[in-house]
Amino acid sequence: MLEVIKINTFYGTNHILFDVSMRVEKGEVVCLLGRNGAGKTTTIRSIMGLTPPRSGIIKFKGEDITNLRPFKIARKGIGYVPSGRRIFPNLTVKENLEIAYKRGGLGDKWNLDRVFELFPKLKELSGRKGGTLSGGEQQMLAIGRALMGNPEFLLLDEPAEGLSPIIVGYLEDQILKLKEEGITMLICEQNINFALRVSDRGYILEKGAIKFEGDIGVISSDEEIKSYLAL
Numbered sequence: 001m002l003e004v005i006k007i008n009t010f011y012g013t014n015h016i017l018f019d020v021s022m023r024v025e026k027g028e029v030v031c032l033l034g035r036n037g038a039g040k041t042t043t044i045r046s047i048m049g050l051t052p053p054r055s056g057i058i059k060f061k062g063e064d065i066t067n068l069r070p071f072k073i074a075r076k077g078i079g080y081v082p083s084g085r086r087i088f089p090n091l092t093v094k095e096n097l098e099i100a101y102k103r104g105g106l107g108d109k110w111n112l113d114r115v116f117e118l119f120p121k122l123k124e125l126s127g128r129k130g131g132t133l134s135g136g137e138q139q140m141l142a143i144g145r146a147l148m149g150n151p152e153f154l155l156l157d158e159p160a161e162g163l164s165p166i167i168v169g170y171l172e173d174q175i176l177k178l179k180e181e182g183i184t185m186l187i188c189e190q191n192i193n194f195a196l197r198v199s200d201r202g203y204i205l206e207k208g209a210i211k212f213e214g215d216i217g218v219i220s221s222d223e224e225i226k227s228y229l230a231l
Contacts, residue, residue, distance in 0.1 A: 001025060001028075001184050004021055007019070007055065007056030016042045020039070020205070027182060029184075031186075031189055033195060033204050034205035041157055044188050047155060081154065085138040086142070087138055089129060091130055093141055096130050118177065118178075119140040119144055119174065122137070135163055136163050136171075152184065156186070156187045156188065157188045160194045161190065175187075
C-alpha cells in the first residue's frame with residue numbers, strides 16, 4: 001500500500017534521511033524504531049508531504065505522491081496523527097472531531113458515533129475544550145480526529161509519548177482494534193515494547209539510514225539488532 005524508495009530529506013543544508021526505503025502492505029502494522037534524532041519523525045513528515053524529500057519516490061497504492069501537498073495526500077486516504085497531538089485547544093472535543101470529517105475511500109465508516117464507540121471517554125468529554133484534556137485524552141482525540149477523515153492508512157508519530165503505562169495499554173488495545181478493522185498503519189515510536197506488541201514488522205533507523213528490516217520476532221530476540229535501540 002505504501003512504498004518509499006530511496007528518499008533523501010534535508011532541513012536546510014542538513015542532510016537528515018539517506019536513501020531510506022520501506023514498504024507497508026495492506027492490512028499491516030509496521031513500526032519505525034530508532035534512538036532520538038535517528039530520523040523517524042522526518043520520515044513520517046516526508047511521507048505526509050510536510051518535509052518533502054529532495055530525491056527519491058513515495059508511492060501510495062501505486063501512485064506517485066512524492067510532490068503532492070499535504071492536504072492532497074490526506075485526500076488520497078492517508079491519516080496523520082502528529083507528535084504532540086496538536087489538537088485545537090479552544091475547540092471542544094466534538095468540534096475537533098467534526099471539523100476533520102470527510103468521506104473517504106472507506107465511505108462513511110468513521111463518523112462521530114464510531115469514534116465515540118472506539119473511545120467512550122471522548123463522548124463523556126465531548127463538550128470540554130481540547131486544551132483542558134489530559135495527555136492521554138488528547139491522544140485519543142488526535143487519533144479520533146484522524147479517523148474522522150475515513151483513511152485507509154494511518155501515520156502515527158509517537159502515539160505513546162508521555163503517557164502512563166495504563167493509558168499506553170489502553171491505546172495498544174485500540175490500535176489492535178483498528179488493525180482488525182482493516183486500517184493499515186505505520187507507527188513511529190520511542191516506546192519500543194509498545195511498538196513491538198502492536199506491529200507485524202519493523203524498520204530500524206540509525207543516523208538517517210535503515211539499518212534493519214524484518215519481523216517483530218526477530219527484532220525482539222536478536223541482541224545485535226537491539227543494540228541499535230539501546231535496549
